[in-house]
Amino acid sequence: DIQLTQSPSFLSASIGDRVTITCRASQGTSSSLAWYQQKPGKAPKLLIYGASTLQSGVPSRFSGSGSGTEFTLTISSLQPEDFATYYCQQFNGYPYTFGQGTKVEIK
Amino acid sequence: EVQLVESGGGLVQPGGSLRLSCAASGFTFSNYWMHWVRQAPGRGLVWVSRIHNDGSTTSYADSVKGRFTISRDNAKNTLFLQMNSLRAEDTAVYYCARRYCSDGSCYLDYWGQGTLVTASS
Secondary structure (H helix, E strand, C coil), rough: CCEEEEEEEEEEEEEEECEEEEEEEECCCCCCCCEEEECCCCEEEEHHHHHHHHCEEECCEEEEEEEHHHHHHHHECCCCHCEEEEEEECCCCCCCCCCCCCEEEEC | EEEEEEEEEEEECCCCCCCEEEEEEEECCHHEEEEEEEEEECCCCEEEEECCCCCCCCCCCCCCCCCEEEEECCCEEEEEEEEECHHHHHCCEEEEEEEEEEEEEEEEEEECCCCCEECCC
């Protein structure tokens, strides 16, 4: 199975900050990686697919990059509605594993 | 509008069974692979199972293999998850999700609201 490790697991940031979350895979996943945002009590919401393609309707302050084993999700200027938990997921092979999550909280 | 609505969750004793349903609308259900993902209270997302659009192929996480069965009824636009021999560690919110593929990439683009399964005596 492909293991995904996100760092950091917890992040405290202020409005307007640039935030970067890393997802490292235990083996190459090409560009078959997606990022989701989840708020408490809600289903996950797709942000990025194919490592770097922004899902329709997602604000342009979100961006993704990387390939192979290292990927990043960047929020260029953190907004109040961005405080949530973020997960990466690989689609290179079953099981379609998730990272453990990164919780972004207000400083 | 694409909608996925799960139902069937509840409280069940360890060793018991439960059948989850996911009613799909707003898209041609038979064209898409479907997945189940779960989330234990306060924990992260865990992929559980998937089924090919015609039901011919299925896959499971090792933790549920042999106990859970995924199936679908394309005539009724409904996805199912039959859960047998439930354990305390199966307690979670269960989400159904649609898999979409474009430009060589696949992802889960629509998710239901989730249904809570609690395995406890």
